[in-house]
Amino acid sequence: MNISNETKASMASSFWKGVVGVGLFALAHAAFSAAQHRSYMRLTEKENETLPIDIVLQTLLAFVMTCYGIVHIAGEFKDMDASSELKNKTFDTLTNHPSFYLFNHRGRVLFRSPEEVLSERNQQALPNPLRLRKLEH
């Protein structure tokens, strides 16, 4: 079965989107349980106890997972070196300025269709013999 590049890419990005979603959910869950733990502590008057280690671990892991997932969704990274982008560009493309394009170049002549060439040649047929005779003398 052939899967095109586009579906592969969209499958990959939905995986990372899922990762970010799971990470955010775990973060919210850890926050909720920390709040619950706090209110439980207040009820049982044991305010000196610190957060249980599993909530702390869950918070940290969820944070790392969310960051990692966002990095993958965020798109292509650019090089820090400002000149590296230009390394692969050539003179042809960097010196083009589309708003200043001119059209009086030889393309207008080179791409002439055969009928146009014939009609132009017929128009110029008469003067040429006279010019050639001058050169002979």
Place this chain on the structure above:
Amino acid sequence: MASVSEMYDVGWEEMRDKLRKWREDNFRNSEQIVDVGEELICEHASKLGDDVWIIYEQVMIAALDCRRDDLALTCLQELRKQFPDSHRVKRLTGMRLEALERYEEANKHYDAILQEDPTNTAARKRKISILKAQGKSAEAIRELNEYLEHLCHYCCWKCQFILALFLETLCANILLYNFHSYGKAAFCLEELMMTNPHNHLYCEQYAEVKYTQGGLENLELSRKYFAQALRLNNRNMRALFGLYMSASHIAASPKVSAKVKKDNVKYAAWAASQINRAYKLAGRGTKENKCSVKAVEEMLESMQITMS
């Protein structure tokens, strides 16, 4: 004639993405754009959605380059139907008239746009291009200067265009040895280099202008800027050749001290070895590698400057 999608086995999405890449990177490969774009708009116009209008514009300009006036007119009419009062479409109408060399009518079009909207930069730029197409370089330069004064900020591509105009005026005036223009071109490039210090092409063009101006100081300056261009991009072959030429030129000059001569011979030798290496790497795996390497060495030897 086989269609593009058959010849290269691509679907319409890839053709659309290719056109976008060409548009973003300012490619002017008009024949290819016409081939790909024409097929895209004839057969897949409905699938393109809103992209189709910008593709019409791109194909129209490419068609003007390839003398496909029929295709250009079709695209223009579609755009006019969709955007009846748009200045952008009026500008395209003007460009078509320019391509047909009806400069007076095109000028009238642009003047009409500027009357309605005096800040329209696109129309002003086209008027300057008309002056250049008619060969009136001096007037075009004057107009560009006025235009630059109107704007408070320097946009690098306008400077670049002034530079191009100056260089072409120079070619036209070559018999009169109008050296003033090279100085102005160098000034433009200096401005460009100031605003874009990481762009190796401006360094290299500046070095070329200095090399053309000639004289020992300018040659040393050009060698330094060729080296700077290489530092920014070590794959720039023009800069490598430029370094070789300017270093050999300085070494061959009778006015330099022995130490400077020795240094420049060293630089030229380094540049020559880099050129040889680049050609060897490029020809890797081909049978003609040995012949081409020998040809490169002969070419380098023949380029050596000898005082006659």
